[in-house]
Amino acid sequence: MSGSTRSPTLADVAEAAGVSLSTASLSFSGNKPVSEATRARVLAAAARLGYAGPNPLARNLRQGRSGVVGIAVGPLSTAFRDPAALPMLDAVSEVLGAAGLGLLLMGDDHARLPLDAVIYDICGRETWAAYDDLAAREVPLVVVEGPDWPGTTFVDIDHRAGCAALAAHLHELGHRRVALLTLEPSHPQREREAGVRDVFPDAHVIGACASDLAAAQDLVAAYLATGPDVTAVVCQSDVQAAAVVIEARRLGLAVPDDLSVAGFDGVATPWLDVELTTVVQPLAAKGRAVADAVLRRIDGEDVDDVVLPVELRIGDSTGPAVEPA
Amino acid sequence: MSGSTRSPTLADVAEAAGVSLSTASLSFSGNKPVSEATRARVLAAAARLGYAGPNPLARNLRQGRSGVVGIAVGPLSTAFRDPAALPMLDAVSEVLGAAGLGLLLMGDDHARLPLDAVIYDICGRETWAAYDDLAAREVPLVVVEGPDWPGTTFVDIDHRAGCAALAAHLHELGHRRVALLTLEPSHPQREREAGVRDVFPDAHVIGACASDLAAAQDLVAAYLATGPDVTAVVCQSDVQAAAVVIEARRLGLAVPDDLSVAGFDGVATPWLDVELTTVVQPLAAKGRAVADAVLRRIDGEDVDDVVLPVELRIGDSTGPAVEPA
DNA sequence: CGTTTCGATCGAATCGATTCGATGCTAACG
DNA sequence: CGTTAGCATCGAATCGATTCGATCGAAACG
Known part of the structure; x- marks a missing residue:
């Protein structure tokens, strides 16, 4: 033969x-x-x-094209542990897949791979070793929630307005002294904090951590143990908020009767028997916006930055403020 | 200029x-x-x-090489919602990244992309449209936990021995009537069920679902509502086990006093205040084994199948059997 | 019947590097 | 001083397709 x-x-x-x-x-x-x-x-x-x-x-x-789009998300187990990451990634993958493009997970290197475009989705990291190289190669770069590098298309949500609306909701419920659990310093973190401070300029910052349940639990447990003089805790993710709920309960504090807790993202937390009050971000729409921007940049179009609106969802984790006995 | x-x-x-x-x-x-x-x-x-x-x-x-390895994991949000997937993927990504290879998330198509090798990690799916095409292209294929297609390198864990050890542990605790919550039919599912049946041939199957908390909760709630005559529930993942714990509690059943619950995987469940008795699989080692197999197959070596051992970890979710009052 | 048109097919250039074998040069050695 | 290594450099072939412009034949038209 x-x-x-x-x-x-x-x-x-x-x-x-x-x-x-x-x-x-x-x-x-x-x-x-x-x-x-x-x-x-x-x-x-x-x-x-x-x-x-x-x-x-x-x-x-x-x-002159590889059919592959890189996506930088940081260490996988960190990135995908955050439940907000997945629906967005799904949407990205779906739109790009329909266009015949593959999605390649990028580490810090991978400068030697042929990529038609790159998505940067590591909020919390504001410098990137690969950036210069990609810029030199003129690889289109779409950045999710900052930083806003030159030559980059920027897709974001309205963190500040969302957090301000959430804070206003708490204010209406009578809350005056609130604590804030934040993310590591980054564009979203700053915007979200600013939104809360639009209503509560003096909000006390508990600390910063990633959207990681265990890490948040540690931070919150230490904080609550000090018997802080607040009636509500505002978090920058639903996972953080879940940590607050869990730790508050552990100390015998009822949610929302003794403490109101609010999150951000609007992801499902079926393992929590409370529906969180939260700021719902349009994760799938964000993913589609990112993918659309990628496709258009690959076609050589200029693409404007995108800022998507968010929506306040009131759940069972916030209630009227009560003064400590 | x-x-x-x-x-x-x-x-x-x-x-x-x-x-x-x-x-x-x-x-x-x-x-x-x-x-x-x-x-x-x-x-x-x-x-x-x-x-x-x-x-x-x-x-x-x-x-003649692209530097890209494809990985098929099914729909992203499903695949990565399973906490057992991430540590493995991390290890794969680390080893391949060190070798200068990128990891590309594959949908069902992507036949037009140049891949140096492909990892198939969708346990529960036993046919794959892309298989024939990859075989025709002679792209090395490494399959995690089956199916064992021809020309494929197969990396697996010893499901059956692990489950048998777990079942033996329950038997020692006096359990005789146990129920089984399974995954969708697949190689791991069959092996794990066989392991349990080595000890409890008559174990009753509650039903099958993915490692998805909400889905498992639905299934379990319906089952427990029938007041079943069992003293223990063995699950095929820790997420499923968590669902059983949550739903049992909701019905006023104490774990493990009224019901013992066992899982599989050995992943962290910090949102559960019980440490699950489970079969710990070496996720990182599995990932490294997969990546090693990929590298060697790319180098043209023949690679033997790999079966990794697992370990029983006894937590707080199993205890002595008690006869229902 | 001559001319135009259109669709199918072909030849050759091109994409941008890597790599093999050959060549030239210098230094070491007897 | 003649020869032999050995290192740096070069020329040319090669990887395997896509695509532009040209060509050829047959159908349509006046």
Whole structure:
């Protein structure tokens, strides 16, 4: 049978089918019309030779595109532990997948891979070793929730307005002394804190941590143990808020009767038997906005920054303020 | 300044530096010695022209490798919601990243992307549209926990022994009537169930669902509402076990006093105030084994299948069997 | 019947590097 | 001083397709 020395190329197929290389190529790509008979002959020859279709590496070189979009999310277990990350990533993946593009998880290196565009989604990290290289290569860069590097398309949500609305809700309920559990310093963190301070300028900061339940629990347990003089805790994620609920209960504080707790994100927390009051961000829409921006930047368009609105959702974790006995 | 018509190529750099194309290439890749002076001249020329380094697409074609490994995990939000997926993925990503390889999330298509190898990690799905295409392209395939397709390297854990050990533990505690919450039919599911049945041949199957808390809660709530005659529930994941604990409590059943609950995986559940008795699988080691297999298959080696041992961890969620009052 | 048009096919250039084998030069050695 | 290594450099082939412009034939038209 056929020697297993080398896998067949399009040229082999063309020869076997008795057509030119260009016709064979056209038969596969369909970029120009080919008569049905010829096309059938080419495909038959391909099948006979065990040809699995045009080599993607060659096509990529010729077309100058790799079909791959990088996404930087930081260490995977950290990034995806945050339940807010997934619905967005799903939407990104769906839109890009429909466009035939693959999504590549980027570490800090990967400068040697051919990427058609890059999505930066590590809020909390404001410098990036790979940035200069990508800029030099003129790889389109879409940044989620900052930082707003030059040459970058920026997709964000209205952190400040959302937090301000949340704070206003607490104020209406009579709360005057609130504590704040924040994220590590970053664009979203600053905006969200500013939103809360629009209503409660003196809010006390408990501390900062990632959207990690265990880390938040540690921080909150220490704080609550001091018997702080507040009636509400505002968090910068639902996971943090869940930590507050869990630790408050552990100390015998009822939520919301003794303490109101608010989150951010609007993700599902089925393991918590309280529905959190929170700021719901449109995660899927954000993902689609990111993916759209990527597609348009790949097409060479200029794309404006995007800021998506958020929505206050009032749950069972906030209630009227009560003065400590 | 320089016309923005076309970005410079290695040939431009070579000419500007007054060396041959091959020498310029060698200056970047270091694949053969180049005198320090020449190298410096080439790099200087590159900097002057704004050359960002060799075009990865061209290198890929020449070398016949893309530097990208695909990983099929199913819908992202489903796959990564499972806490057992992340530590493994982290290990994979770390090892491959160190080898300069990128990790690409695969949907069902992506047949048109150049992949050096593919990892299949969707336990619960036993057919895959992309398989034939990958096989035709002779792309090395590493499969995690089945199915054991031909030409595939198979990395697994010893589900059956783990579950049997767990069941034996319950048997020792006096349990005789146990219920089983399973995953959707799949290789791991069958093995794990077999392990339990090695000890409890008559175990009653509550039902099957993914490692999804909400889904498991629904299933379990309905089951417990029937007042079943069992003293223990064995689950096929810790998330499922957590659902059982939560729902049992909701019905006023104490864990483990009224009901023993066991899981599988050994992942952290900080939002649960019980430490689950579970079968701990070596997630990071599994990830490293997968990545090693990938690297070796890319190098053309034959790689044997791998089965990793698991370990029983006894927590607070199992205790002596008590007969219902 | 001559001319135009249109679709199918082909030839050749091109994408941008890597790499093999050959060549030239210098230094070491007998 | 003649020869032999050995290192740096170079020229040319190669990876495997896509795509532009040209060509060829047949159908449509006047």
